[in-house]
Structures are given as structure tokens and as C-alpha cells.
Amino acid sequence: MNQLTGMILVAGSSPSTTNIHYLSGFTAPDSFLYMKTAQGGLLVVSAMEKGRAIKQSTPGTQIFTPADLGLKGKKAWNKVEQIRILMEIAQLRRILVPVDFPAGLFHALEKKGFKIAIERKAICPERKVKDKAEIAKLRKSQQAAVAAMKSAISLIGSAKIGKNGHLFIEKEFLTSEKVRQLIHKTLIDHDCAGIETIVAGGDQGTDPHERGHGPLFAGQSVILDIFPRSEKTGYWGDISRTVCRGPASAELKKLYNAVKAAQAVALRAVKAGVCADEIHGLCKTVFEQRGFETKEVDGAYVGFIHGTGHGVGLDIHELPRVGASGETLEPGNVITIEPGLYYPGLGGVRIEDTVVVTESGYRYLSACPKKFELL
Amino acid sequence: MNQLTGMILVAGSSPSTTNIHYLSGFTAPDSFLYMKTAQGGLLVVSAMEKGRAIKQSTPGTQIFTPADLGLKGKKAWNKVEQIRILMEIAQLRRILVPVDFPAGLFHALEKKGFKIAIERKAICPERKVKDKAEIAKLRKSQQAAVAAMKSAISLIGSAKIGKNGHLFIEKEFLTSEKVRQLIHKTLIDHDCAGIETIVAGGDQGTDPHERGHGPLFAGQSVILDIFPRSEKTGYWGDISRTVCRGPASAELKKLYNAVKAAQAVALRAVKAGVCADEIHGLCKTVFEQRGFETKEVDGAYVGFIHGTGHGVGLDIHELPRVGASGETLEPGNVITIEPGLYYPGLGGVRIEDTVVVTESGYRYLSACPKKFELL
Numbered sequence: 001m002n003q004l005t006g007m008i009l010v011a012g013s014s015p016s017t018t019n020i021h022y023l024s025g026f027t028a029p030d031s032f033l034y035m036k037t038a039q040g041g042l043l044v045v046s047a048m049e050k051g052r053a054i055k056q057s058t059p060g061t062q063i064f065t066p067a068d069l070g071l072k073g074k075k076a077w078n079k080v081e082q083i084r085i086l087m088e089i090a091q092l093r094r095i096l097v098p099v100d101f102p103a104g105l106f107h108a109l110e111k112k113g114f115k116i117a118i119e120r121k122a123i124c125p126e127r128k129v130k131d132k133a134e135i136a137k138l139r140k141s142q143q144a145a146v147a148a149m150k151s152a153i154s155l156i157g158s159a160k161i162g163k164n165g166h167l168f169i170e171k172e173f174l175t176s177e178k179v180r181q182l183i184h185k186t187l188i189d190h191d192c193a194g195i196e197t198i199v200a201g202g203d204q205g206t207d208p209h210e211r212g213h214g215p216l217f218a219g220q221s222v223i224l225d226i227f228p229r230s231e232k233t234g235y236w237g238d239i240s241r242t243v244c245r246g247p248a249s250a251e252l253k254k255l256y257n258a259v260k261a262a263q264a265v266a267l268r269a270v271k272a273g274v275c276a277d278e279i280h281g282l283c284k285t286v287f288e289q290r291g292f293e294t295k296e297v298d299g300a301y302v303g304f305i306h307g308t309g310h311g312v313g314l315d316i317h318e319l320p321r322v323g324a325s326g327e328t329l330e331p332g333n334v335i336t337i338e339p340g341l342y343y344p345g346l347g348g349v350r351i352e353d354t355v356v357v358t359e360s361g362y363r364y365l366s367a368c369p370k371k372f373e374l375l
Numbered sequence: 376m377n378q379l380t381g382m383i384l385v386a387g388s389s390p391s392t393t394n395i396h397y398l399s400g401f402t403a404p405d406s407f408l409y410m411k412t413a414q415g416g417l418l419v420v421s422a423m424e425k426g427r428a429i430k431q432s433t434p435g436t437q438i439f440t441p442a443d444l445g446l447k448g449k450k451a452w453n454k455v456e457q458i459r460i461l462m463e464i465a466q467l468r469r470i471l472v473p474v475d476f477p478a479g480l481f482h483a484l485e486k487k488g489f490k491i492a493i494e495r496k497a498i499c500p501e502r503k504v505k506d507k508a509e510i511a512k513l514r515k516s517q518q519a520a521v522a523a524m525k526s527a528i529s530l531i532g533s534a535k536i537g538k539n540g541h542l543f544i545e546k547e548f549l550t551s552e553k554v555r556q557l558i559h560k561t562l563i564d565h566d567c568a569g570i571e572t573i574v575a576g577g578d579q580g581t582d583p584h585e586r587g588h589g590p591l592f593a594g595q596s597v598i599l600d601i602f603p604r605s606e607k608t609g610y611w612g613d614i615s616r617t618v619c620r621g622p623a624s625a626e627l628k629k630l631y632n633a634v635k636a637a638q639a640v641a642l643r644a645v646k647a648g649v650c651a652d653e654i655h656g657l658c659k660t661v662f663e664q665r666g667f668e669t670k671e672v673d674g675a676y677v678g679f680i681h682g683t684g685h686g687v688g689l690d691i692h693e694l695p696r697v698g699a700s701g702e703t704l705e706p707g708n709v710i711t712i713e714p715g716l717y718y719p720g721l722g723g724v725r726i727e728d729t730v731v732v733t734e735s736g737y738r739y740l741s742a743c744p745k746k747f748e749l750l
Contacts, residue, residue, distance in 0.1 A: 002413065003413045003414075004467055004468040005412075005413075005467060005469045005470065005471055006410045006411065006412045006417075006461070006465055006467045006469075006470050006471070007410065007412075007470070007471045007472070007473070007494065007498065008408065008409070008410050008458055008476070009391040009395050009398075009408070009410075009411065009472075009473060009476075009498070010389075010391055010406060010408060010409075010454070010476060010477055010480065011389065011391060011402070011403065011405075011406055011407050011408075011409070012391075012392060012405075012406035012477075014385075014386065014387050014389055016384040016385055016386060016387075017386040017387060019384055020384050020386050023384075027386070028386065028584060029571070029584065030386075030387075031385060031386055031387035032385075032386050032387075033383065033384070033385060033386075034384045034385075034386070035381045035382065035383050035384075036381065036384070037380075037381045037382075038377065038378045038380075039378075042381075047671070047675055047676050048582065048583060048584065048675070048676060048680060049584060050675065051582070051675065052585070079385070083383055086381070087381060090381055092379055092381045093379040093380070094379055094380045094381075095380065095381050095382070095383050096380055096381070096382045096383070097382070097383050097384075097478055098382070098384060098478075098479070099477055099478065099479025099480070100477045100478070100479070101383070101384075101385060101478035101479075102385055102387075102474055102475045102476070102478065103472055103473075103474065103475070103476040103477065103478045103480075103481035103493060104473075104474025104476075104493050104495065105385065105478075106482070107481070107493055118478060118479050118482050119382065120479065123384070181563050181564065184559075184563045184568070185560050185563055188556050188559045188560055188563075189556065191552070193559070193568065193569075193570055195568055195570075195606075196404070207423065207426070207427065209403060209404065209423065209424060209427065210427070231570075231571075296422070300422055300423070300425065301422050301423060305423060
């Protein structure tokens, strides 16, 4: 790389992995190919994975190893060759690839003369609508999240208040880390894994991506945001509560009540046929009416600084978005409703539930009480 | 998509995310851009992330929000626009992108006339050599892995042997799931997360990607493969042990001893200047000499069916590979040495340690005893 050349990197996970999981039922730690055709799916896996792929994949999926495709030695894992042979098998002339397809492979296919185009729309829009089996899986993960939430709130509620408002459990500081450990252990008891769980008190809670660290204090809002993934099914749960050990200031209570009111208004609006953006708009109105402004202060945004929610499934963030998506809710959508307000100096509040959209409204995946002050 | 069109998906994570973490010190849950130039790095993050990015990023990194780039409204997150402006700021004419760059963005840049090329070599080959600070982080994760391994082995060792060889703890079946739960909880106590941990007994252990499920039995080999990621640093640890509760058959002991011997031979060969492939070859020779063949049986491979090891760092699998890489080991490489043998009907054995390559040999990141039979 010389002085005139820059190397561009884009951070982010590969949505294709969960799309393949959804379409084929199969997932593996290594990179592998899947081809979706009008007649069904074709999967290329290693010899080691073949048995498991046959067991796990959805009916109608054809499973090949490189050897099955006639590829040996160095050519075995040449994806251009694999795709060429899959196209022959499925008698295809053209291929589509998603926007997150690897550019290196895309370029190699183009150079070899493949008729290839990029699909800019969602690859599996059908993932937005969950069937009964998926809702049962999501409910299990949400139940794990609720159990972990209850354990965390009960720990914070049982903390002693010491000098300078420090919270104590058995004479040791109660920290974000200790609460997070309890949450993660509770999730493990429910066959789920929690990563990047948020336990953020005071000003830490005003940065939605701050996980939280160090001692917790009485009289401050503590945001708990728990999003476990089932180790068995791959489906996620998502819940947030905000609590305050000991009495909260009048101002902080006003903040909490505004978020609680906004969430209630948003939930009441959830039903099939409603535009998701409208729900976001309702939250904004509640905050404006109560005098909680969203604005830039010293280059950072305060107030209601994120969307109202998102779909949950095999990805923790998936469609439909509840914000600026322009999408209409459908029965079987599983979405979070999670308004929040963030003001450095005062604190952050977020209240989040995950619900199933129905014809007439919504159902909680798993209910969990909402209580701010733990006195 | 019509009858003549197939949609190709590739599973796999985005190595770019850990490369950006390595180069800039910064990581975030959302997608974001990083540009590496001869003069340093340029990062584009949301307003919400700016404060954290300034705190966490390596000296010399320039941090921009879309607003800082003069991008507003719908254009704010247009990555083509972001790249165009970054190139102006850094006075660049050409860009390189890694093979895992998103094809959608690659194609859009090409169409807009950007001078763009794909870098097929590793983006951060310097990641292979760890400095002292990195080795300290890796050691912490490895210590967590060893602590979890000891807790798991002690649990299996304390199990009662019941009817049909079933293992029991307090009158309940000891299952892979229960051992995994204990491992994950121990990792949490060490600020690490474990996902997909392997506790696979008997024939389950002969499929290296089977995590293991259901009751464990006396007299069978149980593979324990623990690879925690530090929640604080992002660095991984990696260790495997194989144990057998109660006496093992002579055949199973022979299998274990072959793997133990291969690992010892491989470890003795580790030092700077050695070709990694040679180490893999030494393991193969030990197995061949002891009569353990690697071959295809009914379409599946048995014997020594994977490489001898891999680098460990911000990714659990990174360079250098210890197998068919052709790479020469350097001081500061952190690699696993993990030969294994797998024969359905008999069982699987894998023994793995993670070591730092030195001029004269290697150092364990954290030592852990090797004992097969738990009598």
C-alpha cells in the first residue's frame, strides 16, 4: 500500500450465516456455501459435517461435499468451482448474491464470466413473520431473559446503601460486573448465553453502547439490558428494565415515568396493519409533550436517541425495524418496544419488552414487572 | 428469482471487525468504516460512539462522525459518500479492500468510478506476532480456560458410576449440558464468555464439530474443548483435554497415549524458524507409526482429520495455521498444538495447549495437567 492508496474495512457480522441457518436449518463454525433455487436449497459442506447436515437440514435440501461435486485436492474448497458445479446440477444460468457477499469471490466470479447480480433487497423477508415453532423458541429465550432480569433486580434491591451512596452486598461494593455475572449465570441455567449485557448506572447509562463498569450507587438509574441467545436454537430474547436502589430524585422519577408512559402508548398502538414508523412517532410525541427534548449538546445527542424497536429472531437485530423503516406490521412479527431517554448529569432510562404482533394487538413473549425504585 | 437464477450465500463471520479492532483499538456492535492509510487510520462512527472512540482508539487515529464529514440526513450513512470524503481528507487516489468486503458496496464503488482493487493477502499479517501486552491478555483468557477445565474434570472425576455405566452427580445423570454449564459459570467468574464449548463423550467426540449432549458414561473418552473470549479485551484462550471416568479399555488407552505422544513430539519441535507444516507432519508420523490410520470409511473421515493447530488472538482461529500453511514460526506467535484421533466405535481424543513461540522453543500460556483415567 503506497501513499496514495487507502485500505477500507467495514466492521459487521455476516447476515448470510443466519439466513442460511433459517433457509436450510444448518449452521457450522466454518465458512460454507448455500445455493437457494426455485426448487430448493443446495449445501456444500465438509465430509466431517455431512452427517450432521443430513440430520439437521430442512427437507428438500441437497447436501454435497466437495468430493460429491468431483472436486479434489486444491480445488476442493475453490468456491468458484463449487458454484460452477452447483449451477450445472441445478441447471441455472444466472446467480444473485446478497450485498454482504464477499467482494473477493464476487470479483472472481465476474472475471470468470458468471452472470451475477447483487440483490439489494432483504434475502429472507419471510423471516419477519414467525411461525408457531419459532415463537415457542423465542419465548424460551425471553423467559431466560426475564429470569435473569428478576435475579439482577433482586440483587440490586437487596444491596445495602453505604457511605457516599455506594451499594454493598456482603460488605463488598456491588458493581456492574457482579450484576452482569449473576445475569450470565442465570442465563446459563436456562441454556442461553449472554454477551455484552448492559448494566449501566448513572451517566454510564446515558451512552446506549456502554456496557457499564465499576461500583453502583443508590439514587441513580441503572439500565439493565439483557439479550440472551439460546445455545440450542440460536433464537434471541431481549428485555430492558431501569431500576434505582433507594429513593430517586423527583427529576429522575419524571424521566422514568415519561419512558414508561411512552412504552405504554407504543404498545397500545402495536397491531397488524400499523406502520412501524407511527409507533416511533407516538413515543417522540410523549417525550415532547413532557418536555424531554432530543438535541445535540457539545457534539453528542441527548434525549430519545435511538429507534423504538427492532425485530428479534435468529439475529438480535432484524426486520422489521420500528423507527424509520416505513414497514407495516404483520401478524407474527416479533418486535421490541424500547423507548429510552438519556441525559448526562441526570441519567438514562430504557424500558423494553419483546412482543408478538397479532391481528388485534400484541402478546408479551414473557411478562416481567416494571418497578423503578427499589426501596 | 426465476427458475434460471440461484442465490448464493456464504456463511462466515467478518474478519474485518477484528482487524479494525486490532488496528484502531475500537470496536462497536454496529457496522462502521475504517480506512487504513500510510499516515494512520480514519474512523467513521456515530455521534453516540464518538466519545468512546476518542477514548479507546490508538494514537494517531482520526475520528469522524457523518456530520464531521459534512454528511446529513439520508446521505449520513451512505458509505460511498463516506469513503469519497475520507479519500479527499487523506488525499488518496486508490483504495484497496479485503476479500471479505461487502460485494454490494464494492460494486457501488466500482460503478461510481473509484479506483478499487481487492487485496488477496492477509490485511494484518502483523497480528501473527503478539507483543507483551497482547500475551498478557491471552494469558488471562487461557488462565480462565484452565480454571474451567479443572472444574469440569473435577466434576466428572467425582461422578458416581451407576447401572449401565451411567455417570451420576447427586442421583442425577451427569450430562454434557451440566458439565458445560459448570464450565461456562467458571469462565464468567474469570470475566470470560464461553460459547459452543465442547463436552462430547464416546462417539459424539468423534465428530469434532459436535458439542455433545445427553448423559455421559464411564469407560468412554470425553473430549473437553474450552475456548473463552475475554469480555474485557476480546482475546481468546483455547484448551482441550480428554478424560475417562473409571478404567478405560486397553484400546482406548492406546489411542490416548498416541495423541499424548504426538502432542509432546509436536511441542518439542515448536520454535522460531521451524516450518509449521513440519510440526503437523511429525504428528502424522507418530500416528502412522502407532498404527492409527487416517482414511475414509463410508464417506466420512476417521483418524487425524484436522490440522495440528492455529493462531489465537482477537480471533479464535487466526494465523499462523499449523497444518498446510507453509508458514515459518516467529517469536511471539501464539499457537495451539492440538493433535487428535477420531474413530467411531472407539472414541475421540484431542489434547490441546496454547503456547507462545520463542527463539528457543515455547512457553505455555498457562499450564494444565494431562490425565486420562479418572479412577
